Amino acid sequence: xxxxxxxxxxxxxxxxxxxxxxxxxxxxxxxxxxxxxxxxxxxxxxxxxxxxxxxxxxxxxxxxxxxxxxxxxxxxxxxxxxxxxxxxxxxxxxxxxxxxxxxxxxxxxxxxxxxxxxxxxxxxxxxxxxxxxxxxxxxxxxxxxxxxxxxxxx
Amino acid sequence: xxxxxxxxxxxxxxxxxxxxxxxxxxxxxxxxxxxxxxxxxxxxxxxxxxxxxxxxxxxxxxxxxxxxxxxxxxxxxxxxxxxxxxxxxxxxxxxxxxxxxxxxxxxxxxxxxxxxxxxxxxxxxxxxxxxxxxxxxxxxxxxxxxxxxxxxxx
DNA sequence: GACAAATCGGATGTCGTGGTCCTAATATCC
DNA sequence: GGATATTAGGACCACGACATCCGATTTGTC
Numbered sequence: 001x002x003x004x005x006x007x008x009x010x011x012x013x014x015x016x017x018x019x020x021x022x023x024x025x026x027x028x029x030x031x032x033x034x035x036x037x038x039x040x041x042x043x044x045x046x047x048x049x050x051x052x053x054x055x056x057x058x059x060x061x062x063x064x065x066x067x068x069x070x071x072x073x074x075x076x077x078x079x080x081x082x083x084x085x086x087x088x089x090x091x092x093x094x095x096x097x098x099x100x101x102x103x104x105x106x107x108x109x110x111x112x113x114x115x116x117x118x119x120x121x122x123x124x125x126x127x128x129x130x131x132x133x134x135x136x137x138x139x140x141x142x143x144x145x146x147x148x149x150x151x152x153x154x
Numbered sequence: 155x156x157x158x159x160x161x162x163x164x165x166x167x168x169x170x171x172x173x174x175x176x177x178x179x180x181x182x183x184x185x186x187x188x189x190x191x192x193x194x195x196x197x198x199x200x201x202x203x204x205x206x207x208x209x210x211x212x213x214x215x216x217x218x219x220x221x222x223x224x225x226x227x228x229x230x231x232x233x234x235x236x237x238x239x240x241x242x243x244x245x246x247x248x249x250x251x252x253x254x255x256x257x258x259x260x261x262x263x264x265x266x267x268x269x270x271x272x273x274x275x276x277x278x279x280x281x282x283x284x285x286x287x288x289x290x291x292x293x294x295x296x297x298x299x300x301x302x303x304x305x306x307x308x
Numbered sequence: 309g310a311c312a313a314a315t316c317g318g319a320t321g322t323c324g325t326g327g328t329c330c331t332a333a334t335a336t337c338c
Numbered sequence: 339g340g341a342t343a344t345t346a347g348g349a350c351c352a353c354g355a356c357a358t359c360c361g362a363t364t365t366g367t368c
Contacts, residue, residue, distance in 0.1 A: 001268070004356065026314065040357050046316070058315045059365025075260075082355095106229075106283060109274040113267060114155065120263040129260060158326065180344070194327050200346065212345045213335020236325095309368100316363070322356080333346070338339100 001117070005082040008036055009044050010126075013078055014133035016054065017070035017126050024056075024063030044082070051081050070127035079121055155271070159236035162190055163198050164280075167232055168287035170208065171224035171280050178210075178217030198236070205235050224281035233275055 002010075012030050019025055027045055031038035045064050049056045053073065054064045066073065156164075166184050173179055181199055185192035199218050203210045207227065208218045220227065 001264070028314085037357060039359075042315075043317085043357090049315095056315060057365085058313095058363075060313050061366060062314045062364080064315090106274070106278065109270075109278075110155070113270050113274065116263075116267050116270065120260070120267065124260065124263075182344085191327060193329075196345075197327090197347090203345095210345060211335080212333075212343095214343050215336060216334085216344045218345090311368080312366085314363100314365080316361100318361090319359085321358075324353105324355090326352085326354105328351075329349085331346100331348085333344100335344080336342085338341080 002079060003082050005044055006079040008034075008041055009048060009078050009082060010075060010129065011036070011133050012041060012045060013048070013054065013066065013070075013073070013126055014130035016064060016066050017073075017130040020066060020070070024065040026063045029063075047081050048078070051077075053077060066126075070130055071125055073126040074122050075124045075126065075129065076118070076121040078126065156233060157236045159198055160233040162188075162195055163202060163232050163236060164229060164283065165190070165287050166195060166199060167202070167208065167220065167224075167227070167280055168284035170218060170220050171227075171284040174220060174224070178219040180217045183217075201235050202232070205231075207231060220280075224284055225279055227280040228276050229278045229280065229283065230272070230275040232280065 011034050015030050015033060016025060027042040028038050030036070030045075031041045034041075045054065045056070048054045049064070053067060055067050056062065056064050165188050169184050169187060170179060181196040182192045184190070184199075185195045188195075199208065199210070202208045203218070207221060209221050210216065210218050
């Protein structure tokens, strides 16, 4: 339902939100903590700096931090840059003139679903999600076994 | 939301449903009528014969026809072979232990959306959709410009 | 100034979906 | 039986998502 990049973005920014007090976080740090591919995550973070959600600092003590408080960041903003084409879903039946006077039987329920999806993302802030998105590395700080590579996850 | 193959499948079987009285339809005929790429549509129809939704006949007077009345075919069946991985959407936040005692704030609304999507497809039959899915070639029979090849070279 | 650590950013590789092309198998019509 | 029309099915190409690699650039520390 979401692209993987979008999911990574939500999780990374959640970590930024939780650790906000500690200044900025390095990409490698975030990737390690969440078990994500570091190089790929770096690219995602760069795209998020381009959209203005986070700002970055280069060099020795560099890293990423949220540009706004997490309470003011909707998940939709986080997800949007990686979810191109989600909004432009045409009618299931391929109509051009579907939404006008004669909507297909699927049109209304599908539209409702799309709108529900949109509203959930628009109505949930990063602050609401962040605590849960971060504290799932197991009860203690010992590394659990759910981050093993085994990349073949269909 | 649906793969393109799934959408083509729905439209093609809708045409089969509407024209059911006329025996079987050739793939090229369906593709021409709906403005779909004929070779690709043929592949889709073959997959649908493999799942048992339609049966095919080879040779001179060959073609495809529905194996069951359209009233008994749920859209979910049509869409399923092309929608692999739709059901297995994990938690947005990457949890493994999310659905147990501690669901993330996104979990419930996302689950609801997924279920709504599923229920719409499972609760709508081909017969309900078919008439609309077919009669959308525009007011006249003039070919719109959405089928230009331009794929061209080499 | 030299070094190290970090982001920036392009090149490349892999995989699944969408799509085309060509040959084989099969059925009908003459 | 042969020409023809159709499905069957593999090989191939294009493109975007996912991911890695490597060099360039910036910045702090010695």
